[in-house]
Amino acid sequence: MPIEVSDGARVCRWISGHDALEHFASYTGPTQSQQHIKPLHWYVACRLVVEGGFHPDEINPHPPFEVRQRGTERQLIFNPAKATGSEGTILGGLKTKNVDVVVTKHSLGPVMAVSCKGTIGAFRNLTNRMEEAVGDCTNLHITYPAMVCGFLSVIRANRAEEAAVGEIAPEGAPPGRQLQANDIAVQRGGDVVESVIRYHNALRELTGRRGIRDDVSRYEAVSLAMVESNSPTPGRVLPDFPAADSPLRIEQFFQALYLRYDERYVYAAPDLKHVTHRIEWAETSPALVENLSRASRPAFDFVPRLRSP
Structure with missing residues (x-):
């Protein structure tokens, strides 16, 4: 609920x-x-x-x-x-930016920023929203090239099933959101729609920033999770998309953030370990x-x- x-x-x-x-x-x-x-x-x-x-x-x-x-x-x-x-407000290279979750170390400034994006429909427009994600990451990395930036994207896995349409809601439940064709993420038969697949492929190009001299428009970690919505198990993450070998699996997200943080702020600067250690x-x-x-x-x-x- x-x-x-x-x-x-x-x-x-x-x-x-x-x-x-x-x-x-x-x-x-x-x-x-x-x-x-x-x-x-x-x-x-x-x-x-x-x-x-x-x-x-x-x-x-x-x-x-x-x-x-x-x-x-x-x-x-x-x-x-x-x-x-x-929210945390960070001084970017182009403008200040409110970020959903920010970790700030005394005397060092912001060291980690995580943006969460939740998409409930209109999936045909997903790739158009990539510009905002790229711009935000670039803006923050211009001022803080060592900062670890994460982008966590969750999508409602709205299913195209007649059974979902005819499902009777409990008495007193709020009215459900009417699904349009553009709101369907999982087709009959279980295949993910093409617009979400394109979005996944675009996000793959934005993740994996390793060093502070790497492309400032890439995130240190990006994750994409599809979440059951109009099904008997709302909130369950789809186990088969992204694929097991995708770098966008949500199981890898936090560990990637910690690894990049330790590499830059702990191992590379032992004299500051009393400030940066976890x-x-x-x-x-x-x-x-x-x-x-x-x-x-x-x-x-x-x-x-x-x-x-």
Whole structure:
């Protein structure tokens, strides 16, 4: 079911990846406010803390966490009062840019920026939107060539099935969005439509930036995920598209971000390691134990970054 993201509740929440994608797949309101994709921003921000080892104070929007130091250990604590809903504003080479999730290191500036794009229909126009993605990446890399930029694109896998049209909604459910021919992403028989395939092929050319002297119009990591919508399992990621050998598989996205970050900010600058290192959380961190007293911990679809015994 969609997550409540009204004006009074747009601060970052700790949710699972499935919950964020289920909200994206089920949301029926207007998309101009970005409410359909906000929970995915929250998921990314929280995952960069729990799995990525970035301090929550370094991230916009601020995740619902705080850090407590005990000797040499860092304990991660769940604290909703710390959460904010603000995006990070970055000085680009051509203009300032609000980015969905930004990691900023003291004395270094922004070191990571992740943009999330959610597309619910009008797939024939997908390739036209590539100009915006290329322009944003170029703009940011001109000023910060070492910054790790990620682009996470999710698409509703709207299916062309009569059964979906005739499905009876539960009593009191909001009206569904009427699908047009241009909104269909998966044809009868299961084949992905050509416009989405072209979009995938275009995104492949935008990913894989390795060094700071490489093309500034390429992202360090790009991912494309198709999410079931008008099906019995809304929010489920299609397992067969992109193909298993595609560099755009969502399973590879975060690890690519961490690798590029470590190469540039940790291994290449050992004198700054006290600033740039990624935190390993204590196993006894209250936020990471099974039974939280103040909230139910969401299910992990990743491995938390824990300190070795």
